[in-house]
Amino acid sequence: MIRFEHVTKRYADGTTAVDDLSFDVAEGELVTLVGPSGCGKTTTMKMVNRLIEPTEGRIFLDGEDISTVDPVRLRRRIGYVIQQVGLFPHRTVLDNTATVPHLLGVPRARARARAAELLDLVGLDPGTYGDRYPEQLSGGQRQRVGVARALAADPPVLLMDEPFGAVDPVVRERLQSEFLRLQSQVRKTVLLVTHDLEEAVRLGDRIAVYGQGTIEQFAAPATVLGAPATPYVADFVGADRGLKRLSVTPVEESHLEHPPTVRAGDAFDAPWAVLLDADGRPEGWVSAEHPEHTRQTPAPLPLGASLREALAALLQDDTGRLPVIDPVDGGRYAGVLTPAGIHRALRRAAPETPAPETPPAQKLSSR
Structure with missing residues (x-):
């Protein structure tokens, strides 16, 4: 569904943010990009919806070179969830959720009906929350609205940039569980950026571990934890990686x-x-x-x-x-x-x- 072919991003000051990056994300796969701040993972994700343009190389979405697609049209095909959510404060929860269908020309009644379905899907009763404004919601509730809004146009791809990082640990674990339940139903192709290894392990079908100058390993969570590819990865996942593997090993x-x-x-x-x-x-x-x-x-x-x-x-x-x-x-x-x-x-x-x-x-x- 997503393919990077020798993608490089180089800025005018000579800084190279991403150099010769190549990888594939299969349809319906959830890939987490994890690593320290400033390692290139957010740059990688933002090139998919052309918020950042690559200097060299090509990125494909469902076989189509995204450089040939109008950026606005491209972004309306891709769901985007950020840490601070970015809801419109003057619009109700229901209208926030229906934003992209409105932009795509979907009739208002149908867009709001779709928004109500999605609010219910993320665990927010539209009858209770639909007419509220973002300031009347908790942080976790606003994050759920952000996920619902990203799904409103039924995009094939979902980009998530530290989506659960702004809430407390208890709420974050609940949101992660809710998102895993949701993903089991909708099966979107997801790129999720996080600096939290435990979140990457819990959510990802595969993990890209970013280091200083490299993607050190791109593999399933159990492989990253059980067989780190480099000393850097072994140090990054920690000496307690055996305990972390408890989360990704099923009872058989x-x-x-x-x-x-x-x-x-x-x-x-x-x-x-x-x-x-x-x-x-x-x-x-x-x-x-x-x-x-x-x-x-x-x-x-x-x-x-x-x-x-x-x-x-x-x-x-x-x-x-x-x-x-x-x-x-x-x-x-x-x-x-x-x-x-x-x-x-x-x-x-x-x-x-x-x-x-x-x-x-x-x-x-x-x-």
């Missing part, structure tokens, strides 16, 4: 243990067993010593949940066992996850070498 059946399972009243020959209900869902733990007493299990975790969620649940229970269910099979019991299982999962998921998708380092400046 191969990670589970399979102790005995019983139904109510069954006898068993083991220190303890998992008690299942009539539909095969876990109800509790029973011991051979006191089979008449059932100990409640923690809330079961579904296959596919992250190991970070699993560890958090395990730490809230003193048994060291977490029942796991299969959401595809009606929530039936799949096995038990233990701390040893989490350790095995992380070791198995650790790539031994960088993935082949890592391109040659791209030269950037410190601008």
